[in-house]
Amino acid sequence: MSDNLAASVREICKANGGDRTRLMDIVRAVQAKFGCVSGPAMEMIAQELKVHRVEVHGMVSFYSFLSEQPKGKVTIRLCNDLVDQMAGAAEVGQAFEDELGIKVGQTTPDGKIALEYTACIGMCDQAPAALVNDVVVTELSTDSARRIVRELRKHMDPARLVTRLGDGNNAHELVHAMVLNNIRVKGSLIFTPTNRGEAIRKALGITPAEVIRAVKTSRLRGRGGAGFPTGLKWEFTRAAPGERRYILCNADEGEPGTFKDRVILTELPDRVFAGMTIAGYAVGAEEGIVYLRGEYAYLRKYLEHTLQERRKDNLLGRNILGKQGFNFDIRIQMGAGAYVCGEETALISSCEGLRGDPKTRPPFPAQKGYLGCPSVVNNVETFACVTKILEQGPATFCEIGSQGSPGTKLLSISGDCKSPGVFEVPFGIKLSEVLKLCGAEDAIAVQVGGASGQMVAREEFGRTICYDDLATGGALMVLGPERNVLEAAEKFMDFFVEESCGYCTPCRVGNVLLRNRLARILAGDGEPSDLDYLNDLGQTVKIMSRCGLGQTSANPILTTLKNFRPAYNALVKKRTDGLQPAFDLRTAVADAERVIGRKSEHAHA
């Protein structure tokens, strides 16, 4: 076994060129082969790559899909984000537990099957969903959960769990997934027939500076959430000194409730790769990386195949479409289950084979990004927009949408609505109209922008989706009349507590304190002063955190405090005895009573 391990590790390291910056691929390969990256494996990897063992250990301990201890040959990761919970993930989890005879977090005694909870896997529109190794299973029920376990026990082959195929390319033999696209509304930009190669041909017919000008003229802003003007980002990257430049496509899509990039990658990967190629031409880069979240591993073969086809057709490679001297190629970097890796500097760390820690900015990626070189990081949808802009010209793009927010936006809508899925709508659309489209007229609240976004109340459904009002990376989670908005906020806080990288104290500790205080209020032990506490601490976490995760993690609390104040007020009551209701002496002395064998007089007085 250990010979086998040594030989395999050596082989895997060699296949990755013994390159330290490919550590992620190396540990992923070891994990896939041995079900864990054990202590001895880390030691060997460190030796092969000539790095310290702690660097390998740091990597393995950071990502939730990597583990030092063996899990199971098959790991079932049940998504427990808010929407999946609303759809009954807890009951499904119970069914898995019963059928497997273990609890969540455990592995069956025969070492075959492990059961875990995981954060949003990008399937909210077909919740509850789970990953069985790389295979996605959706619309789970207690029955199907039991069936899955029984099947696995028989053949241990997750691929055979896919008994019906999804629509579109989900049915492609290289995807072979039961996932549904659920495209509900097609707009006039993204979901339109593709004209493969045309955008690149047009871009190569003008100078790089003119390409950037076209993107600037379109006033395209980033679709990943922050909304930075794309043309400007490219201009900065082009102007930054450096020998090499890189184009990174952010396909991490970790924001709970977001799944539109999944659909773009399934149906329109050519658009995305074309956008990256155009960016490469514009800023002078020869290499592109798609950072694909571990949860979307089922798309990988198909994406690799698409890249291969593009190479064949000279849409990638050397002297693209005969343009002498323009070389560009794309590789896929797999992630391994870490929300923070969607943050652009953490994404870069991850691509460099490091823990997914965000970096301090400035320098921004445009100045010093991947491997210290000027880099463009853009969202999947942003690149798809670029292709369309080059195809039909910036003017047409600007005709759609609103003044400050041209174009369309893909919304991922889930939760309490009749038709969850992906909607391509023009920017500037009213939230109420969107709710009508998806059949959620009775919503009491909508979480706009995922966990890090804002909880919008009914009175504000007249607001518009655009960068100047309700800015969003696209996630809309609808809460119906029977939902508790504050409990939803608590779930989001659980998520941030789990996903904080731990670098800064306000984020690492502050989110825990926020979550605990909210839990106290929900338990009925809150006081009016707790609301000020939440607000003050929330502001501190927001202001004092290093990256966007901590800068937005208090939003579930801050925005519910603002928009759902009566719900809080109904829970808190002022106390006059000066005691902390959450402290219970009986509970606190119970251990000692047991050890000593006498009852506390004070506690039972």
Add this chain to the structure above:
Amino acid sequence: MAKPKVATTSLAGCFGCHMSVLDIDDRILKLIELVQFDKSPIDDIKKFTGRCAIGLIEGGCCNEENVRVLQDFRAHCDILISVGDCATMGGIPALRNMVPLQECYEEAYLKGPTVHNPARQIPNDPELPLLLDKVYPCDEVVKIDYHLPGCPPSADTIWEALVALLTDKPVQLPYELVKYD
């Protein structure tokens, strides 16, 4: 007008914070002019004689007795101040929070390297208060109005805070008094 009363106590602390109170040196004479001490180890008054303006708490709560005393302080004092890191955050005693209580008892009474306990019994005298499952900072047990950081807070810190409160001024301590690095 009667002088306002001040009470003090040491819960799960080391008395270092009380030492720091005494460390105000001759200002203690001024303090006596300003206030009258009520329940406190300083004058050895064991029971509250009446309502107090200020209660100074040293140490967090490690046992049921601490909880009783702290709740008594809350009932009798208008303002409660957590003095020092033990009261504010649990401090050194809270290091045991990572060890299950049973092991704490065993280490103290049965297994510790200097323990001589031929009867192999964990003492069970009603005089000995039962330990809590962990050490709690004061403000997890009762409302605390002010926290003075430090181990211990310097005499100047305690003095400035007391004088401000007794003379109805806002407690705004200069940075030097509350920075510890």
